[in-house]
Amino acid sequence: MKRKLSAESHEVMKQLIARHSTVCIFLLAPFAIASLLQEKWWLGAWTSFIVSIFAVNLWAIIYQDRYFPKMVRFVLAPAIIIFSGVCLMTLEMMGVFWLYPIIVSFYFLLKRQDAWIANILVMCFAIPFVSIHFDAAYAIRIVTSLVMISIFSAIFTQLISAQEARLKALIVTDHLTGLYNRSLLNERLSEAIQQYNRSRAPMTLITMDLDHFKTINDQYGHIAGDRVLKKVSEVLIRRSREVDTIFRTGGEEFLVVLYNTDLEQGIRAAESYLRLIAATQCIPQKTVTMSAGVATLKEDESAEQWMLRSDNSLYKAKDAGRNCVIADCDA
Numbered sequence: 001m002k003r004k005l006s007a008e009s010h011e012v013m014k015q016l017i018a019r020h021s022t023v024c025i026f027l028l029a030p031f032a033i034a035s036l037l038q039e040k041w042w043l044g045a046w047t048s049f050i051v052s053i054f055a056v057n058l059w060a061i062i063y064q065d066r067y068f069p070k071m072v073r074f075v076l077a078p079a080i081i082i083f084s085g086v087c088l089m090t091l092e093m094m095g096v097f098w099l100y101p102i103i104v105s106f107y108f109l110l111k112r113q114d115a116w117i118a119n120i121l122v123m124c125f126a127i128p129f130v131s132i133h134f135d136a137a138y139a140i141r142i143v144t145s146l147v148m149i150s151i152f153s154a155i156f157t158q159l160i161s162a163q164e165a166r167l168k169a170l171i172v173t174d175h176l177t178g179l180y181n182r183s184l185l186n187e188r189l190s191e192a193i194q195q196y197n198r199s200r201a202p203m204t205l206i207t208m209d210l211d212h213f214k215t216i217n218d219q220y221g222h223i224a225g226d227r228v229l230k231k232v233s234e235v236l237i238r239r240s241r242e243v244d245t246i247f248r249t250g251g252e253e254f255l256v257v258l259y260n261t262d263l264e265q266g267i268r269a270a271e272s273y274l275r276l277i278a279a280t281q282c283i284p285q286k287t288v289t290m291s292a293g294v295a296t297l298k299e300d301e302s303a304e305q306w307m308l309r310s311d312n313s314l315y316k317a318k319d320a321g322r323n324c325v326i327a328d329c330d331a
């Protein structure tokens with residue numbers, strides 16, 4: 001999951017840098033040229049340098065579908081911090097105006113902690129400069145407004161990140177049981193396959209399906225059926241190890257990916273799931289049972305083939321009378 005989410009964050013970051021770069025190139029380039037024409041060499045040089053770093057990143061995003069995070073963090077951010085000092089020294093009062101967009105932009109270009117550090121460094125230039133060059137009434141207002149802009153930006157970006165994390169969690173979670181839903185399944189199976197290819201650690205799949213669940217719904221109602229699904233999920237969570245990943249793949253279907261687990265261990269795990277579920281009072285006076293299929297990953301097997309073997313074993317368990325485990329021993 002981590003990889004999928006970080007790939008999405010990377011995509012968001014790329015778009016942010018692209019938009020940021022476009023705005024900065026168009027709005028800063030004329031000032032860079034004007035400063036050079038006015039022979040304000042330092043200011044012109046720093047502004048041109050910053051514009052060119054944005055341009056390099058924008059070029060990379062457009063033509064190579066990537067940007068340079070290290071360049072942004074270790075070259076662009078320090079360059080902007082120095083630029084804020086150069087602006088104050090060269091432009092004095094007018095230089096203060098540039099500090100506002102600079103402060104906000106750090107929160108979009110950098111990780112939160114880096115943005116705080118960058119802001120503190122800008123303040124280290126700004127506060128002494130403003131205190132020396134402006135009378136107290138101006139200095140207090142400038143510093144206060146800069147601090148406010150920084151805090152508001154921090155709050156705003158923090159809220160967006162929290163909202164984003166909540167949405168991402170919602171997308172991969174089954175609302176009824178709290179287990180993962182199907183959307184993460186392929187990702188997790190591919191990860192298990194990659195891990196197997198690297199370390200040869202055995203990986204096992206258990207596919208499970210409640211027996212005669214339709215009858216439970218018909219006899220006790222859908223709400224009772226939902227309660228059974230929740231109870232079963234609780235049992236699966238309680239019985240599983242921290243590393244195992246449990247999915248509700250469909251209505252009354254569940255799937256567990258067991259890492260570092262061979263076929264024997266997988267069969268034992270499936271049997272203990274079934275035993276525990278049969279022993280759990282999901283509905284008063286009624287024993288709820290499950291059937292399970294088990295398959296251990298084979299060499300050069302795809303996720304689809306692996307899952308198909310596990311599914312076929314489950315069908316065999318249903319055909320064999322239900323409430324039992326059938327393993328695909330064709331390894």
Ligand SMILES: Nc1nc2c(ncn2[C@@H]2O[C@H](COP(=O)(O)OP(=O)(O)OP(=O)(O)O)[C@@H](O)[C@H]2O)c(=O)[nH]1
Binds near residue numbers: 211223250
């Ligand atoms: N309460 C509840 N029922 C659901 C949910 N999702 C699917 N179902 C029901 O699950 C039942 C599945 O029925 P079938 O596919 O016939 O399977 P079964 O009755 O369990 O029979 P076997 O699998 O052959 O043992 C259907 O009645 C669906 O309506 C859900 O979220 N809540």
